[in-house]
Amino acid sequence: MNLELRITKGQRTGYLKQITKPERVLIGRDASCDLSIPDDPLLSRQHCLIEITTSGIKAIDLKSRNGTFVSGQRIGEKILNLHDEIRVGSHVFQIVPQQNLSPGVVGKCGQCGCNILDSDVKQRRAFRHGDQIYCQQCLERGIPAKNQRRAPQVTITSDEMPQRTLERPPHPQVKPLPPGIPTQIGPFQVLDILGEGGMGFVFKARHTYLENVVAIKVIKEEFTSEEKIVKRFLQEAKLGISLDHPNILRIHDAGEANGNFYISMECFDGEDVNKIIKKHGPLVPPILIKLAIQMASGLGHAHLKGIIHRDVKPSNILVDRKGVVKIADFGLAKVREKAGQLTASGQMLGTIQYISPEQLEDAKSVSAQTDIFSLGGTLYYTLTGFPPFGEDPPGKVIENILRNDPPPLRNTVANIPPELEKIIMKALAKKSKDRFKTMEEMRDALLAIKI
Numbered sequence: 001m002n003l004e005l006r007i008t009k010g011q012r013t014g015y016l017k018q019i020t021k022p023e024r025v026l027i028g029r030d031a032s033c034d035l036s037i038p039d040d041p042l043l044s045r046q047h048c049l050i051e052i053t054t055s056g057i058k059a060i061d062l063k064s065r066n067g068t069f070v071s072g073q074r075i076g077e078k079i080l081n082l083h084d085e086i087r088v089g090s091h092v093f094q095i096v097p098q099q100n101l102s103p104g105v106v107g108k109c110g111q112c113g114c115n116i117l118d119s120d121v122k123q124r125r126a127f128r129h130g131d132q133i134y135c136q137q138c139l140e141r142g143i144p145a146k147n148q149r150r151a152p153q154v155t156i157t158s159d160e161m162p163q164r165t166l167e168r169p170p171h172p173q174v175k176p177l178p179p180g181i182p183t184q185i186g187p188f189q190v191l192d193i194l195g196e197g198g199m200g201f202v203f204k205a206r207h208t209y210l211e212n213v214v215a216i217k218v219i220k221e222e223f224t225s226e227e228k229i230v231k232r233f234l235q236e237a238k239l240g241i242s243l244d245h246p247n248i249l250r251i252h253d254a255g256e257a258n259g260n261f262y263i264s265m266e267c268f269d270g271e272d273v274n275k276i277i278k279k280h281g282p283l284v285p286p287i288l289i290k291l292a293i294q295m296a297s298g299l300g301h302a303h304l305k306g307i308i309h310r311d312v313k314p315s316n317i318l319v320d321r322k323g324v325v326k327i328a329d330f331g332l333a334k335v336r337e338k339a340g341q342l343t344a345s346g347q348m349l350g351t352i353q354y355i356s357p358e359q360l361e362d363a364k365s366v367s368a369q370t371d372i373f374s375l376g377g378t379l380y381y382t383l384t385g386f387p388p389f390g391e392d393p394p395g396k397v398i399e400n401i402l403r404n405d406p407p408p409l410r411n412t413v414a415n416i417p418p419e420l421e422k423i424i425m426k427a428l429a430k431k432s433k434d435r436f437k438t439m440e441e442m443r444d445a446l447l448a449i450k451i
Contacts, residue, residue: 002098003052003082005035010091012037018098023244025050027088028062031213032250032266038212042066042089050086050095057095059086184208186257188216188264199223200233204267214252215267218260230261237263239307240330247298249318249328270320272328273382277314282385285416286451287323292379293446294325299375300439302327303368310366312374313354314381352394353387354378357402357430369432372442376427376435380406383413388428402430419449 005025007015017025017035027035028047037043044064051058057080061068069087070078080086086093116135181201183190188205194215195202200223205216223229240251240263250266273291277283283291295317302309309316309330318326356373358365380388388406390397400406406428409421423445429435436442 004096004098005050005093006096007091007093008085009087010037010089011039012091015093019052019095020098022053024246025052026246028064032268034250036212037089037091040089040091043091047088048086050080052095056080057082064088182258182260185216185218185260185262186255188214188262190216194267199229205264213267214264217263217265219262221259224259224261233261233263236330240265242305243302243307243330245298245301247294247325247327248301249326268318268320268326270318270324270326273314273317273319273378275315276319277382277385282413283382285383285413285420288379288382289417289420289446289449289451290323291319291325291382292375293443295327295375295378296439296443296446298325298327299371300443302330303371303439308366308368309371309374310359311351311354312371312378313351314378317378352397353389353391354381355401356432358432360398360401367432368438369435372427372435372439373429373432375439375442376424379424380409380428383409383416383424417449417451419445423449 003019005017005019007013015035019025025035026033026046026049027037027043028045029038029040029043030036030045031038033046044062044066046062047064048062048068049060051060058077059068059070059075059080060077061075066089067074069075070080070084072085080095083094083096086095181190181193181203185203185205187208188203189208190203190205191213192204193201194204200217200219203216203218204213206213217233219229219233234254237251237254240249241253244250249268252264252266254261254263256262271279299309299312307330309327311329312327316327316329318328354374354377356366356370358367359370377388387397389400389404406425409416409424410418413421423442427435427442436445
Protein backbone atom coordinates (compact mmCIF):
# COMPACT_ATOMS: atom_id res chain seq x y z
CA MET A 1 0.00 0.00 0.00
CA ASN A 2 1.63 3.23 -1.21
CA LEU A 3 -0.84 6.11 -1.18
CA GLU A 4 -0.83 9.82 -0.44
CA LEU A 5 -3.49 12.06 1.07
CA ARG A 6 -2.86 15.36 -0.67
CA ILE A 7 -4.63 18.69 -0.03
CA THR A 8 -5.22 20.47 -3.35
CA LYS A 9 -7.27 23.49 -2.24
CA GLY A 10 -7.41 25.64 0.89
CA GLN A 11 -4.93 27.23 3.28
CA ARG A 12 -3.13 23.93 3.72
CA THR A 13 -2.65 23.34 -0.03
CA GLY A 14 0.44 21.20 -0.56
CA TYR A 15 -0.01 19.21 2.65
CA LEU A 16 0.86 15.59 1.98
CA LYS A 17 0.43 12.54 4.20
CA GLN A 18 2.05 9.31 3.04
CA ILE A 19 0.06 6.15 3.73
CA THR A 20 1.93 2.86 3.68
CA LYS A 21 -0.36 0.71 5.84
CA PRO A 22 -4.07 0.43 6.68
CA GLU A 23 -5.09 3.29 8.96
CA ARG A 24 -7.84 5.71 9.90
CA VAL A 25 -7.36 9.45 9.41
CA LEU A 26 -9.55 11.71 11.56
CA ILE A 27 -9.96 15.20 10.06
CA GLY A 28 -11.24 18.30 11.85
CA ARG A 29 -10.38 21.48 13.74
CA ASP A 30 -9.59 19.74 17.02
CA ALA A 31 -5.91 19.35 17.92
CA SER A 32 -6.49 15.66 18.65
CA CYS A 33 -7.30 14.94 14.98
CA ASP A 34 -4.75 13.14 12.82
CA LEU A 35 -5.16 15.96 10.27
CA SER A 36 -5.90 19.03 12.36
CA ILE A 37 -6.85 22.23 10.48
CA PRO A 38 -7.75 24.64 13.31
CA ASP A 39 -7.90 27.70 11.03
CA ASP A 40 -10.79 26.44 8.88
CA PRO A 41 -13.98 27.67 10.62
CA LEU A 42 -16.13 25.68 8.19
CA LEU A 43 -14.80 22.44 9.68
CA SER A 44 -16.36 20.77 12.70
CA ARG A 45 -14.10 19.80 15.58
CA GLN A 46 -14.21 16.20 14.36
CA HIS A 47 -15.48 16.48 10.83
CA CYS A 48 -14.93 13.21 8.99
CA LEU A 49 -13.04 9.94 9.09
CA ILE A 50 -11.13 8.36 6.22
CA GLU A 51 -10.69 4.60 6.60
CA ILE A 52 -7.94 3.09 4.44
CA THR A 53 -7.81 -0.71 4.34
CA THR A 54 -6.43 -3.30 1.98
CA SER A 55 -9.94 -3.77 0.57
CA GLY A 56 -10.72 -0.12 -0.14
CA ILE A 57 -11.04 3.48 1.04
CA LYS A 58 -14.11 4.84 2.82
CA ALA A 59 -15.13 8.38 3.80
CA ILE A 60 -17.44 8.74 6.81
CA ASP A 61 -19.01 12.07 7.74
CA LEU A 62 -19.15 12.48 11.54
CA LYS A 63 -22.41 14.46 11.57
CA SER A 64 -20.48 17.60 10.69
CA ARG A 65 -22.24 20.94 10.56
CA ASN A 66 -21.33 21.76 6.96
CA GLY A 67 -21.04 18.30 5.48
CA THR A 68 -18.49 16.15 3.67
CA PHE A 69 -18.69 16.20 -0.13
CA VAL A 70 -17.32 13.68 -2.63
CA SER A 71 -17.27 14.82 -6.26
CA GLY A 72 -19.79 17.55 -5.36
CA GLN A 73 -22.28 15.25 -3.59
CA ARG A 74 -22.88 15.45 0.15
CA ILE A 75 -22.33 12.04 1.73
CA GLY A 76 -22.88 10.24 4.99
CA GLU A 77 -20.65 7.30 4.16
CA LYS A 78 -19.12 6.45 0.79
CA ILE A 79 -16.56 4.11 -0.77
CA LEU A 80 -13.93 6.23 -2.51
CA ASN A 81 -12.04 5.82 -5.74
CA LEU A 82 -8.49 7.05 -6.17
CA HIS A 83 -8.42 10.69 -7.32
CA ASP A 84 -11.94 11.41 -5.99
CA GLU A 85 -12.16 15.02 -4.78
CA ILE A 86 -13.24 15.19 -1.13
CA ARG A 87 -14.29 18.60 0.20
CA VAL A 88 -14.39 19.32 3.91
CA GLY A 89 -14.87 22.93 4.97
CA SER A 90 -12.84 25.14 2.64
CA HIS A 91 -10.32 22.38 1.88
CA VAL A 92 -10.26 19.81 -0.91
CA PHE A 93 -8.09 16.72 -0.84
CA GLN A 94 -7.52 13.55 -2.83
CA ILE A 95 -6.14 10.09 -2.12
CA VAL A 96 -3.73 9.24 -4.93
CA PRO A 97 -0.97 6.71 -5.63
CA GLN A 98 2.26 7.67 -3.91
CA GLN A 99 4.86 9.31 -6.12
CA ASN A 100 8.26 7.63 -6.16
CA LEU A 101 10.80 9.69 -4.27
CA SER A 102 14.21 10.37 -5.75
CA PRO A 103 17.26 8.84 -4.02
CA GLY A 104 18.09 10.71 -0.84
CA VAL A 105 14.60 12.25 -0.56
CA VAL A 106 12.85 11.24 2.67
CA GLY A 107 9.57 13.07 2.13
CA LYS A 108 7.80 16.25 1.13
CA CYS A 109 7.20 19.37 3.20
CA GLY A 110 3.77 19.23 4.82
CA GLN A 111 3.29 22.94 4.07
CA CYS A 112 4.68 23.63 0.56
CA GLY A 113 5.23 20.10 -0.78
CA CYS A 114 8.92 20.54 -1.67
CA ASN A 115 11.29 17.56 -1.52
CA ILE A 116 13.19 17.13 1.75
CA LEU A 117 16.51 15.33 1.74
CA ASP A 118 17.83 13.03 4.44
CA SER A 119 20.72 15.47 4.88
CA ASP A 120 18.22 18.30 5.57
CA VAL A 121 16.83 16.37 8.54
CA LYS A 122 20.25 15.35 9.85
CA GLN A 123 21.61 18.92 9.60
CA ARG A 124 18.41 20.38 11.11
CA ARG A 125 17.41 22.26 7.97
CA ALA A 126 14.06 20.49 8.23
CA PHE A 127 11.93 19.62 11.23
CA ARG A 128 10.05 16.34 11.70
CA HIS A 129 6.85 16.38 13.75
CA GLY A 130 4.75 13.21 14.06
CA ASP A 131 4.31 11.86 10.51
CA GLN A 132 5.08 15.17 8.79
CA ILE A 133 8.28 17.01 7.81
CA TYR A 134 8.55 20.76 7.31
CA CYS A 135 11.25 22.64 5.42
CA GLN A 136 13.19 25.47 7.04
CA GLN A 137 11.70 28.09 4.72
CA CYS A 138 8.13 27.21 5.68
CA LEU A 139 9.01 27.16 9.36
CA GLU A 140 10.50 30.62 9.03
CA ARG A 141 7.87 32.29 6.88
CA GLY A 142 4.91 30.06 6.18
CA ILE A 143 3.32 29.38 9.58
CA PRO A 144 2.51 32.75 11.23
CA ALA A 145 1.35 32.73 14.82
CA LYS A 146 -2.40 32.50 15.21
CA ASN A 147 -2.50 35.48 17.51
CA GLN A 148 -0.96 37.57 14.70
CA ARG A 149 -3.77 36.77 12.27
CA ARG A 150 -7.03 38.69 12.10
CA ALA A 151 -9.90 36.39 13.04
CA PRO A 152 -12.03 36.20 9.89
CA GLN A 153 -15.81 36.21 9.88
CA VAL A 154 -17.23 33.53 7.63
CA THR A 155 -20.79 33.11 6.41
CA ILE A 156 -21.80 29.45 6.45
CA THR A 157 -24.52 28.08 4.22
CA SER A 158 -25.75 24.55 4.80
CA ASP A 159 -28.62 22.40 3.64
CA GLU A 160 -29.42 21.61 7.25
CA MET A 161 -29.06 24.97 9.01
CA PRO A 162 -29.87 28.64 8.46
CA GLN A 163 -27.23 31.16 7.45
CA ARG A 164 -25.09 32.37 10.33
CA THR A 165 -21.75 33.94 11.11
CA LEU A 166 -18.93 32.30 13.07
CA GLU A 167 -15.79 33.79 14.56
CA ARG A 168 -12.67 31.74 14.99
CA PRO A 169 -12.18 30.66 18.64
CA PRO A 170 -9.62 32.63 20.64
CA HIS A 171 -6.00 31.55 20.81
CA PRO A 172 -5.13 29.39 23.89
CA GLN A 173 -3.95 31.61 26.72
CA VAL A 174 -0.83 30.95 28.78
CA LYS A 175 -1.60 30.71 32.50
CA PRO A 176 0.91 31.94 35.09
CA LEU A 177 3.15 28.97 35.93
CA PRO A 178 4.53 28.16 39.41
CA PRO A 179 8.24 28.84 40.07
CA GLY A 180 10.52 26.12 38.72
CA ILE A 181 8.17 25.08 35.90
CA PRO A 182 9.81 25.59 32.47
CA THR A 183 8.01 27.90 30.04
CA GLN A 184 9.57 26.21 26.99
CA ILE A 185 10.44 22.54 26.43
CA GLY A 186 12.13 21.94 23.10
CA PRO A 187 9.78 23.26 20.40
CA PHE A 188 6.83 23.48 22.83
CA GLN A 189 5.59 26.49 24.80
CA VAL A 190 4.09 25.39 28.13
CA LEU A 191 0.54 26.76 28.59
CA ASP A 192 -0.70 25.06 31.74
CA ILE A 193 -0.17 22.14 34.16
CA LEU A 194 -2.59 19.28 33.49
CA GLY A 195 -1.35 16.92 36.19
CA GLU A 196 1.49 15.82 38.43
CA GLY A 197 2.59 12.34 39.44
CA GLY A 198 5.34 10.94 41.62
CA MET A 199 7.93 11.05 38.83
CA GLY A 200 6.70 13.64 36.39
CA PHE A 201 4.41 16.40 35.15
CA VAL A 202 1.92 16.57 32.32
CA PHE A 203 1.68 20.00 30.68
CA LYS A 204 -0.64 21.50 28.13
CA ALA A 205 1.63 22.97 25.47
CA ARG A 206 1.67 24.52 22.01
CA HIS A 207 4.19 23.76 19.29
CA THR A 208 6.13 26.94 18.50
CA TYR A 209 6.03 26.46 14.72
CA LEU A 210 3.16 24.11 13.98
CA GLU A 211 0.93 25.66 16.68
CA ASN A 212 -0.99 22.48 17.47
CA VAL A 213 -1.91 22.08 21.14
CA VAL A 214 -0.65 18.87 22.74
CA ALA A 215 -0.04 17.30 26.12
CA ILE A 216 3.61 16.98 27.16
CA LYS A 217 4.72 14.42 29.73
CA VAL A 218 8.04 15.34 31.38
CA ILE A 219 10.21 13.47 33.89
CA LYS A 220 10.95 15.42 37.06
CA GLU A 221 14.49 16.75 37.24
CA GLU A 222 15.49 14.55 40.18
CA PHE A 223 14.77 11.40 38.14
CA THR A 224 16.52 12.33 34.87
CA SER A 225 19.74 10.65 36.07
CA GLU A 226 17.91 7.36 36.81
CA GLU A 227 18.66 5.21 33.76
CA LYS A 228 15.85 2.71 34.38
CA ILE A 229 13.24 5.44 34.77
CA VAL A 230 14.35 7.25 31.61
CA LYS A 231 14.45 3.97 29.67
CA ARG A 232 10.92 3.05 30.78
CA PHE A 233 9.72 6.57 29.99
CA LEU A 234 11.06 6.47 26.43
CA GLN A 235 9.73 2.94 25.99
CA GLU A 236 6.22 4.35 26.46
CA ALA A 237 6.81 6.61 23.45
CA LYS A 238 8.33 3.85 21.31
CA LEU A 239 5.45 1.47 21.92
CA GLY A 240 2.74 4.12 21.98
CA ILE A 241 3.65 5.63 18.63
CA SER A 242 3.02 2.27 16.96
CA LEU A 243 -0.58 2.19 18.26
CA ASP A 244 -3.19 3.94 16.15
CA HIS A 245 -6.66 3.42 17.60
CA PRO A 246 -9.48 5.79 18.61
CA ASN A 247 -9.45 4.39 22.17
CA ILE A 248 -5.70 4.73 22.75
CA LEU A 249 -4.11 8.07 23.62
CA ARG A 250 -2.08 8.98 20.54
CA ILE A 251 1.66 9.54 20.96
CA HIS A 252 3.21 12.11 18.60
CA ASP A 253 6.88 12.39 19.45
CA ALA A 254 9.56 12.15 22.16
CA GLY A 255 12.82 13.92 22.80
CA GLU A 256 15.18 15.67 25.19
CA ALA A 257 15.75 19.41 25.53
CA ASN A 258 17.99 21.06 28.12
CA GLY A 259 17.92 17.95 30.27
CA ASN A 260 14.10 17.57 30.05
CA PHE A 261 12.97 14.22 28.66
CA TYR A 262 9.50 14.62 27.17
CA ILE A 263 6.77 12.79 25.29
CA SER A 264 4.25 14.78 23.24
CA MET A 265 0.79 13.28 22.83
CA GLU A 266 -2.73 14.28 21.93
CA CYS A 267 -4.33 16.70 24.38
CA PHE A 268 -7.48 14.83 25.41
CA ASP A 269 -10.12 16.80 27.30
CA GLY A 270 -11.07 14.10 29.76
CA GLU A 271 -10.52 12.82 33.30
CA ASP A 272 -9.30 9.45 34.50
CA VAL A 273 -11.85 6.97 35.79
CA ASN A 274 -10.43 7.09 39.33
CA LYS A 275 -11.10 10.84 39.60
CA ILE A 276 -14.53 10.49 38.01
CA ILE A 277 -15.62 7.86 40.54
CA LYS A 278 -14.25 9.85 43.50
CA LYS A 279 -16.10 12.97 42.31
CA HIS A 280 -19.40 11.48 41.18
CA GLY A 281 -19.58 8.00 42.66
CA PRO A 282 -19.87 4.61 40.90
CA LEU A 283 -21.32 4.41 37.40
CA VAL A 284 -24.58 2.67 36.60
CA PRO A 285 -24.30 -0.53 34.51
CA PRO A 286 -25.62 0.87 31.16
CA ILE A 287 -22.97 3.63 31.13
CA LEU A 288 -20.24 1.28 32.33
CA ILE A 289 -21.00 -1.19 29.52
CA LYS A 290 -20.57 1.49 26.84
CA LEU A 291 -17.23 2.56 28.33
CA ALA A 292 -16.06 -1.03 28.88
CA ILE A 293 -16.57 -1.90 25.20
CA GLN A 294 -14.21 0.93 24.25
CA MET A 295 -11.66 -0.09 26.89
CA ALA A 296 -11.62 -3.65 25.56
CA SER A 297 -11.39 -2.40 21.96
CA GLY A 298 -8.32 -0.26 22.69
CA LEU A 299 -6.52 -2.95 24.65
CA GLY A 300 -7.46 -5.55 22.05
CA HIS A 301 -5.78 -3.42 19.37
CA ALA A 302 -2.59 -3.24 21.46
CA HIS A 303 -2.66 -7.02 21.92
CA LEU A 304 -2.97 -7.55 18.18
CA LYS A 305 0.22 -5.48 17.85
CA GLY A 306 1.90 -7.80 20.38
CA ILE A 307 1.84 -5.21 23.20
CA ILE A 308 0.65 -6.01 26.73
CA HIS A 309 -0.14 -2.93 28.86
CA ARG A 310 0.63 -4.54 32.28
CA ASP A 311 -0.76 -1.61 34.28
CA VAL A 312 -4.46 -1.36 33.40
CA LYS A 313 -6.18 0.52 36.22
CA PRO A 314 -8.78 3.29 36.67
CA SER A 315 -6.22 6.12 36.67
CA ASN A 316 -4.85 4.99 33.28
CA ILE A 317 -8.22 5.16 31.55
CA LEU A 318 -9.47 8.59 30.46
CA VAL A 319 -13.06 9.50 29.62
CA ASP A 320 -14.40 12.77 28.21
CA ARG A 321 -17.87 14.28 28.59
CA LYS A 322 -19.04 12.62 25.38
CA GLY A 323 -18.17 9.20 26.79
CA VAL A 324 -15.09 8.67 24.61
CA VAL A 325 -12.47 6.42 26.22
CA LYS A 326 -8.70 6.65 25.82
CA ILE A 327 -6.22 4.13 27.26
CA ALA A 328 -3.10 5.92 28.53
CA ASP A 329 0.33 5.22 30.02
CA PHE A 330 2.03 2.34 28.25
CA GLY A 331 5.14 2.96 30.37
CA LEU A 332 5.12 -0.58 31.78
CA ALA A 333 4.09 -2.23 28.54
CA LYS A 334 6.16 -4.99 26.98
CA VAL A 335 6.33 -6.50 23.50
CA ARG A 336 5.53 -10.18 23.23
CA GLU A 337 8.42 -12.33 22.08
CA LYS A 338 8.05 -15.12 19.56
CA ALA A 339 7.66 -17.69 22.30
CA GLY A 340 4.64 -15.78 23.59
CA GLN A 341 6.29 -14.51 26.77
CA LEU A 342 7.55 -11.07 27.66
CA THR A 343 10.96 -9.66 28.35
CA ALA A 344 11.15 -8.63 31.99
CA SER A 345 13.69 -8.35 34.72
CA GLY A 346 11.70 -10.56 37.06
CA GLN A 347 10.55 -7.69 39.27
CA MET A 348 6.85 -7.17 39.93
CA LEU A 349 5.45 -4.29 37.89
CA GLY A 350 1.93 -2.89 38.02
CA THR A 351 -0.46 -1.45 40.60
CA ILE A 352 -1.08 -3.86 43.44
CA GLN A 353 -4.89 -3.56 43.64
CA TYR A 354 -5.32 -4.53 39.97
CA ILE A 355 -2.36 -6.85 39.43
CA SER A 356 -3.01 -10.43 38.29
CA PRO A 357 -2.12 -13.56 40.28
CA GLU A 358 0.46 -14.62 37.67
CA GLN A 359 2.21 -11.25 37.93
CA LEU A 360 2.48 -11.74 41.69
CA GLU A 361 3.92 -15.22 41.30
CA ASP A 362 6.21 -14.58 38.31
CA ALA A 363 6.61 -11.13 36.75
CA LYS A 364 7.72 -12.74 33.46
CA SER A 365 4.54 -14.78 33.17
CA VAL A 366 2.27 -12.19 31.58
CA SER A 367 -0.01 -12.38 28.55
CA ALA A 368 -3.20 -10.87 27.17
CA GLN A 369 -5.02 -12.54 30.07
CA THR A 370 -3.01 -10.33 32.45
CA ASP A 371 -4.64 -7.20 30.99
CA ILE A 372 -8.03 -8.96 30.98
CA PHE A 373 -7.73 -9.56 34.73
CA SER A 374 -6.77 -5.93 35.38
CA LEU A 375 -9.61 -4.66 33.18
CA GLY A 376 -12.00 -6.85 35.15
CA GLY A 377 -10.75 -5.25 38.36
CA THR A 378 -11.13 -1.78 36.85
CA LEU A 379 -14.73 -2.48 35.80
CA TYR A 380 -15.47 -3.83 39.28
CA TYR A 381 -14.13 -0.60 40.83
CA THR A 382 -16.10 1.56 38.39
CA LEU A 383 -19.36 -0.13 39.44
CA THR A 384 -18.71 -0.25 43.19
CA GLY A 385 -16.22 2.48 44.09
CA PHE A 386 -13.74 0.04 45.64
CA PRO A 387 -11.19 -2.43 44.21
CA PRO A 388 -12.31 -6.08 44.07
CA PHE A 389 -9.63 -7.31 46.49
CA GLY A 390 -9.43 -4.34 48.85
CA GLU A 391 -7.10 -1.31 49.00
CA ASP A 392 -4.78 -2.10 51.94
CA PRO A 393 -2.77 -3.38 53.67
CA PRO A 394 -0.75 -4.69 50.69
CA GLY A 395 -0.23 -8.09 52.26
CA LYS A 396 -3.97 -8.63 52.62
CA VAL A 397 -4.62 -7.42 49.07
CA ILE A 398 -2.06 -9.91 47.72
CA GLU A 399 -3.59 -12.74 49.75
CA ASN A 400 -7.06 -11.89 48.40
CA ILE A 401 -5.83 -11.78 44.80
CA LEU A 402 -4.16 -15.18 45.13
CA ARG A 403 -6.77 -17.03 47.23
CA ASN A 404 -10.10 -15.24 47.71
CA ASP A 405 -12.93 -14.26 45.38
CA PRO A 406 -14.22 -10.68 45.43
CA PRO A 407 -17.67 -9.98 46.95
CA PRO A 408 -20.48 -10.65 44.43
CA LEU A 409 -21.39 -7.51 42.49
CA ARG A 410 -25.11 -8.18 42.81
CA ASN A 411 -24.76 -7.55 46.59
CA THR A 412 -23.60 -3.99 45.93
CA VAL A 413 -24.75 -2.88 42.47
CA ALA A 414 -28.48 -2.39 41.94
CA ASN A 415 -29.99 -3.75 38.73
CA ILE A 416 -26.73 -5.21 37.43
CA PRO A 417 -27.38 -7.43 34.41
CA PRO A 418 -26.38 -11.01 35.28
CA GLU A 419 -24.39 -11.18 32.03
CA LEU A 420 -22.26 -8.20 33.10
CA GLU A 421 -21.45 -9.71 36.49
CA LYS A 422 -20.57 -13.00 34.79
CA ILE A 423 -18.19 -11.21 32.38
CA ILE A 424 -16.39 -9.34 35.16
CA MET A 425 -16.05 -12.40 37.39
CA LYS A 426 -14.74 -14.46 34.46
CA ALA A 427 -12.14 -11.77 33.77
CA LEU A 428 -11.11 -11.97 37.45
CA ALA A 429 -10.62 -15.75 37.44
CA LYS A 430 -7.49 -16.83 39.38
CA LYS A 431 -6.19 -19.01 36.56
CA SER A 432 -5.54 -17.29 33.26
CA LYS A 433 -6.94 -20.27 31.30
CA ASP A 434 -10.34 -19.66 32.94
CA ARG A 435 -10.53 -16.06 31.67
CA PHE A 436 -11.44 -14.85 28.21
CA LYS A 437 -8.96 -16.07 25.64
CA THR A 438 -8.66 -12.66 24.01
CA MET A 439 -9.72 -9.08 24.68
CA GLU A 440 -11.87 -9.28 21.53
CA GLU A 441 -13.81 -12.17 23.08
CA MET A 442 -14.43 -10.08 26.20
CA ARG A 443 -15.51 -7.10 24.07
CA ASP A 444 -17.93 -9.26 22.08
CA ALA A 445 -19.47 -10.54 25.32
CA LEU A 446 -19.99 -6.95 26.47
CA LEU A 447 -21.52 -6.04 23.11
CA ALA A 448 -24.02 -8.90 23.48
CA ILE A 449 -25.53 -7.46 26.68
CA LYS A 450 -28.92 -5.87 26.03
CA ILE A 451 -29.21 -2.47 27.69
